[in-house]
Amino acid sequence: MVKERARILVVGGGYVGMYTALRLQQKLKRELGRGEAEITVVTPDPYMTYQPFLPEAAAGAVSPRHVVVPLRRVLPHCRIIVGEATAVDHAARTATVRTLASEEDSTGALRLTYDELVLAPGSVSRTLPVPGLADHAIGFKTVEEAIGLRNHVIEQMDIASSTRDHAIRDAALTFVFVGGGYAGVEALAELEDMARYTTRYYHNVTPEDMRWILVEASDRILPEVGEDMGRYTVSELRRRNIDVRLGTRLESCADRVAVLSDGARFPTRTVVWTAGVKPAPLLAATDLPLTAQGRLRCTPELTIDGVTHAWAAGDAAAVPDVTAEPGKVTAPNAQHALRQAKLLGDNIARSLRGEPLRTYSHKYVGSVASLGLHKGVAHVYGRKLKGYPAWFMHRAYHLSRVPTFNRKARVLAEWTLAGLFKREIVSLGSLEHPRAEFELAAGGKPSDESSGDPKGSS
Numbered sequence: 001m002v003k004e005r006a007r008i009l010v011v012g013g014g015y016v017g018m019y020t021a022l023r024l025q026q027k028l029k030r031e032l033g034r035g036e037a038e039i040t041v042v043t044p045d046p047y048m049t050y051q052p053f054l055p056e057a058a059a060g061a062v063s064p065r066h067v068v069v070p071l072r073r074v075l076p077h078c079r080i081i082v083g084e085a086t087a088v089d090h091a092a093r094t095a096t097v098r099t100l101a102s103e104e105d106s107t108g109a110l111r112l113t114y115d116e117l118v119l120a121p122g123s124v125s126r127t128l129p130v131p132g133l134a135d136h137a138i139g140f141k142t143v144e145e146a147i148g149l150r151n152h153v154i155e156q157m158d159i160a161s162s163t164r165d166h167a168i169r170d171a172a173l174t175f176v177f178v179g180g181g182y183a184g185v186e187a188l189a190e191l192e193d194m195a196r197y198t199t200r201y202y203h204n205v206t207p208e209d210m211r212w213i214l215v216e217a218s219d220r221i222l223p224e225v226g227e228d229m230g231r232y233t234v235s236e237l238r239r240r241n242i243d244v245r246l247g248t249r250l251e252s253c254a255d256r257v258a259v260l261s262d263g264a265r266f267p268t269r270t271v272v273w274t275a276g277v278k279p280a281p282l283l284a285a286t287d288l289p290l291t292a293q294g295r296l297r298c299t300p301e302l303t304i305d306g307v308t309h310a311w312a313a314g315d316a317a318a319v320p321d322v323t324a325e326p327g328k329v330t331a332p333n334a335q336h337a338l339r340q341a342k343l344l345g346d347n348i349a350r351s352l353r354g355e356p357l358r359t360y361s362h363k364y365v366g367s368v369a370s371l372g373l374h375k376g377v378a379h380v381y382g383r384k385l386k387g388y389p390a391w392f393m394h395r396a397y398h399l400s401r402v403p404t405f406n407r408k409a410r411v412l413a414e415w416t417l418a419g420l421f422k423r424e425i426v427s428l429g430s431l432e433h434p435r436a437e438f439e440l441a442a443g444g445k446p447s448d449e450s451s452g453d454p455k456g457s458s
């Protein structure tokens, strides 16, 4: 029984934020009903993104709306605030939150007070000071980036198809991906597969005209599926004519030329940066303890080390991996984030009831990756699979994992229909500029503002 009213603030509405709030909703049902507990979720978007589906969304195999889960629907007993926490003063139990209304609001940013804090803002792309990177590259962590990239790739094919200038055509058909983890490899493999298919509908662009390049600084890719399967993936990608360059770094992409550390230079309009993640910048604006890598220092019970009433998990948290040698922390992946979130919800409920906390313990079971339609690689529970069986396993696994029955049914229906009809090959990049046509009709010039909601793609 919760003794006093507990105000729980969850920062972040991703894997950890959504699943923790969901668990708390179940565990504290009675207390929520009696007004003895209150859960607030602060997150910049009103949805949770199921990131493992982003590569399939980029390939057009899953529609963008089915990659995200509406938080207001799955968390009806929580208060959802769409905004970004900009600072947390845990000593004062206060978080400062900037919302969509903050700029116009005369009262300024929100200041939320709480009794229990769950800090789960995840991670952001880990960039390096590579010339041109900030101006020309794109990441692959959000649904906006995935759909933007799909539109961009098809648009490049349209550009190549409509010019006689070889330099423009070659640059348009050169696609450079930096980083050989699952995000980079899956994104490249799915997009290449989609673009290869799409060439069927162009009279003057063939698969051989395109150049797809994967740049990886270490000597292997896809460490998540182990060494053997990583080697298989390299040979599989090379068989598809994808230029995989191991032990190579991107040195510059200024002036739209990708310059690699092996001396190669590729004029290109597409540089996708997936070379790792770092903790969300918010963590540096808190009074909570961080590791040298900038993650929150946590205990195996998912409390933040050395402070009370503060909890964390997922990409933002350095949680000791009790199944590995001392000093190791859990890797930033969905497998841990999901399981940690459930335990986190349970432990908060236990702590409010004065019960002992449980320890997080999960041994990484391996991973599955899709390499395009009917192609994949997997190493799970010691079993290695490649090709169609791995791809099928990838789909079955993620269908079982994507949150809510509603999403599962929609994704399954989409995949089933896709088996009966031809693939979608259209670019809806113009959706990113919804006012452009009206501004022209009204006699003005399309302005930057005409881009409206840049996230509103297909």
Ligand SMILES: Cc1cc2nc3c(=O)[nH]c(=O)nc-3n(C[C@H](O)[C@H](O)[C@H](O)COP(=O)(O)OP(=O)(O)OC[C@H]3O[C@@H](n4cnc5c(N)ncnc54)[C@H](O)[C@@H]3O)c2cc1C
Pocket: 011, 012, 013, 014, 015, 016, 017, 042, 043, 044, 045, 048, 049, 050, 051, 052, 053, 054, 055, 083, 084, 085, 086, 120, 121, 122, 123, 140, 141, 142, 182, 183, 280, 282, 313, 314, 315, 316, 332, 333, 334, 335, 336, 337, 367, 368
């Ligand atoms: C393309 C891709 C494919 C992947 N595939 C796999 C896979 O196959 N298997 C696997 O195990 N893992 C995979 N991952 C990794 C996995 O998705 C992450 O490890 C997982 O999402 C981490 O969960 P999280 O809750 O910590 O962070 P997230 O899910 O990223 O959630 C963080 C949330 O916090 C919000 N936020 C950020 N800053 C603030 C702030 N200041 N205030 C409020 N809210 C904030 C963000 O908007 C977001 O909603 C993949 C990742 C990517 C990008």
